[in-house]
Amino acid sequence: MLLGWWDTAARDLPWRRPDCTAWGVLISEIMLQQTPVSRVEPIWHEWLARWPVPSAMAASSQGEVLRMWGKLGYPRRAMRLHEAATAIARDHGDVVPSDIETLESLPGIGSYTARAVATFAYGQKCAVVDTNVRRVVARAVHGAGDAGPPSTKRDLRDVEAILPEDQHDAAVFSAALMELGALICTAKNQKCADCPLYTECAWQLAGRPAYAGPEKKVQKFAGTDRQVRGKLLDVLRGAPGPVPKIQLDVVWNDVTQREKCLVSLLSDGLVEQSHDGLFHLPGEGIVEQSHDSSPSARRIVQQSHDGLFPPPDRGIVQQSNKGTI
């Protein structure tokens, strides 16, 4: 069945190897949220080499993490992972927690990721429900063409109901369910002929009826704030240091949307503005050696002016380093 198929068909991914730490598993799970394996794998290796333990990442700036994140997308994931690393180092002895409740209390870790870490890093027996699993269950168990809208409670119950008794088997089963959804029981162009569940799949036995549920909405991207934010952040990622606002202005014509997105990036902590008016990744502002008695003290250079942002009538964001008026 599924366990046998796993032994022969599972991909040899680095975060599945026996010597991979729970920290390595956690990083992979965060990166794999909405991002394909092929793009995650090389970055994952770089991250593990650079930050072998959570405290190592906690010691780096957020900007450094964002740079290493590169273009994996949804950079808030990187910010939250940095936050989580800080909390793990500070509150959990630099050890990734193993219980679902504690994991879920960490930023960026929801139901899926908490259960994935508990299962794949610690071998626990618990339901792991992602979009692949929901689709496999919808077909193999319910005979539907695809999963309907998520229903956390019901989805969890469905998977718990089919989990093997044995703890180790259950963990492998969970991984196999996801792998089946990723390789065979895909959303489109599914490879039923190669499926280990072919003879018992409810969908197959029912003649593979088309999906009947509510239509799934496809998110637009072109022209959205998401695209604009991506362009703005890409400028800062590509620059070695703080940049003047004019370099951000050129990436998008619509001034209103551009300003709105810049403000939202500042609000999200993905971008910072120095007192000299330049924009930079978080933690990468201009610093100078302090003249304080304490040798390690550093501070952001401050220039005299009336405030970070100019009065509303002069626009949203300060453009020069001359201060207001």
Added chain:
DNA sequence: CATCCGTGGGG
């Protein structure tokens, strides 16, 4: 519960 949050590759 619906919407928002990036990105690059495949059909």
Added chain:
DNA sequence: TCCCCAAGGAT
């Protein structure tokens, strides 16, 4: 070309 995603989470 354009459309549709690909191992979610937070609000």
